[in-house]
Amino acid sequence: MAKRMILTVLAIATFLAAIGFVKFRQVQAAIAQSSSFQPPPEAVTTTVTRQEAWRPSLDAIGTVAAVHGVTVSADLPGIVESIAFDSGDRVRAGDLLVHLDTRQEEAQLAAAEARRDLARLSLDRMQGLREKGISSQAECDTAVAESAQAEASVREMRATIERKTIRAPFSGVLGIRAVNLGQYLTSGQPVVPLQSLDPIYVNFAVPQQNLREVRVGALVRLAGDAPGENGATGRITAIDSVANEQTRNVQIQATFDNPNLGLRPGMYVKPGVILEEGDPVIPIPASAVRYAPYGDSVFVVEDLKGPDGRTYRGVRQQFVKLGAGRGDQIAVLSGIEPGEEIVTSGAFKLRNGAAVQVNNAILPGNDPAPRPEDN
Numbered sequence: 538m539a540k541r542m543i544l545t546v547l548a549i550a551t552f553l554a555a556i557g558f559v560k561f562r563q564v565q566a567a568i569a570q571s572s573s574f575q576p577p578p579e580a581v582t583t584t585v586t587r588q589e590a591w592r593p594s595l596d597a598i599g600t601v602a603a604v605h606g607v608t609v610s611a612d613l614p615g616i617v618e619s620i621a622f623d624s625g626d627r628v629r630a631g632d633l634l635v636h637l638d639t640r641q642e643e644a645q646l647a648a649a650e651a652r653r654d655l656a657r658l659s660l661d662r663m664q665g666l667r668e669k670g671i672s673s674q675a676e677c678d679t680a681v682a683e684s685a686q687a688e689a690s691v692r693e694m695r696a697t698i699e700r701k702t703i704r705a706p707f708s709g710v711l712g713i714r715a716v717n718l719g720q721y722l723t724s725g726q727p728v729v730p731l732q733s734l735d736p737i738y739v740n741f742a743v744p745q746q747n748l749r750e751v752r753v754g755a756l757v758r759l760a761g762d763a764p765g766e767n768g769a770t771g772r773i774t775a776i777d778s779v780a781n782e783q784t785r786n787v788q789i790q791a792t793f794d795n796p797n798l799g800l801r802p803g804m805y806v807k808p809g810v811i812l813e814e815g816d817p818v819i820p821i822p823a824s825a826v827r828y829a830p831y832g833d834s835v836f837v838v839e840d841l842k843g844p845d846g847r848t849y850r851g852v853r854q855q856f857v858k859l860g861a862g863r864g865d866q867i868a869v870l871s872g873i874e875p876g877e878e879i880v881t882s883g884a885f886k887l888r889n890g891a892a893v894q895v896n897n898a899i900l901p902g903n904d905p906a907p908r909p910e911d912n
Contacts, residue, residue: 578892581883594809599741605733646694653687742786818868865902
C-alpha cells in the first residue's frame with residue numbers, strides 16, 4: 538500500500554515538473570520575442586533645417602491716421618441749393634461740393650456795385666473840379682474815401698458769395714454725406730468727412746528705454762488680418778520730441794503707401810519696427826515643437842540601430858531653446874544644427890527611438906508671413 542502511494546506521488550511530481558518546464562520555456566520565448574519586437578513606423582512629415590538672420594522687431598500697438606483729414610463744414614449759414622458729390626467720391630482740391638442759396642447776397646452785390654460806380658463818377662467829377670480850383674482838397678479826399686469804401690463793399694459781398702460755395706480743401710476720399718437739398722445749414726454744421734488716404738500715417742508709441750533703437754527712416758511692417766494690413770511696409774517719418782509723463786512712452790509716426798485704400802483712419806493695427814540685423818537663428822514650423830513643462834523639444838530624424846543590430850530610420854528627441862515667433866515659424870536659438878532633418882507634424886505620437894516613415898505629400902504651414910484665406 539505504501540509502495541503504491543509513493544509511486545503515485547512520484548508520478549504526479551514528474552508530471553508537474555514536465556508542465557512547469559514547458560511553461561518556463563514558453564515564458565522565455567515570449568520574453569525573447571517581446572524584447573526584439575519593433576513597432577511599425579509612424580508616418581510623419583519632415584523638413585531640413587537651415588540658418589537665417591532674422592531682423593528683430595520692436596512690436597507695438599498703433600492707430601491709422603490720415604495725412605490730411607477734416608470734416609468739411611458750412612462757413613456761413615444758408616439753404617442748400619445744390620450738391621455736387623456722392624458719398625465715397627474721390628475729389629481733387631478745389632472741386633465743388635455744396636452750393637448754398639446766394640440770391641440775397643447777389644442782390645446786395647448788385648447794389649454795392651451800383652454804389653461803387655456812383656462813387657467813381659463822383660470822384661472823377663470832384664478831381665476835375667479840384668484841378669480847376671473850384672472844390673476844396675477836403676471835398677476831394679472825401680470822394681476818394683467814399684470810392685474806396687464802395688469798392689471794399691463790393692469785395693465783401695463777393696467774398697460772402699464765395700464762402701457760400703463749399704469746395705474740397707485738398708484731394709482725398711469723401712465719407713458719407715450729412716446734408717440734403719433744401720436743408721438749412723448753420724455756421725459750422727458738418728457737410729461731409731474728407732480724408733487723404735494715400736499715403737497714410739500709422740501712429741504708435743514705444744517705451745523710452747527702446748527709443749535709442751528707433752530712428753527716422755527705419756522700416757516698419759504691419760501684422761494683422763485687415764485687408765491691406767498684413768505685410769504692409771512703411772518708414773518712420775517723425776519721432777515726438779517729448780515723452781508722455783504718465784506712460785513714459787514716445788509717440789512715433791510712420792508713413793505707408795496705401796494705393797488700394799486698405800488702411801483707413803481710426804483702424805487698429807500692429808506695427809513692428811524692424812531693427813538692425815540680429816543673431817542667426819534656425820526657423821522651424823511651430824508644429825515641430827513638442828512643448829513640456831520640463832523643456833521644449835523636437836525630434837531629429839536619423840539612422841538608428843535596433844536591438845537586433847539592424848539600421849532603421851528613427852527619431853532622437855532633442856531639447857531646444859526657442860526664440861521669437863513669426864507667422865507659422867518659430868526661431869530655434871540652440872539645440873539643433875543647420876542641415877538636420879526634423880519632424881514637422883506627428884511629433885505628439887513619437888517617443889525617443891521610435892521608427893518613422895517620412896511622407897511629405899502634405900506639409901504643415903511654414904510661412905513667416907501667412908495670409909489666411911478666411912480672414
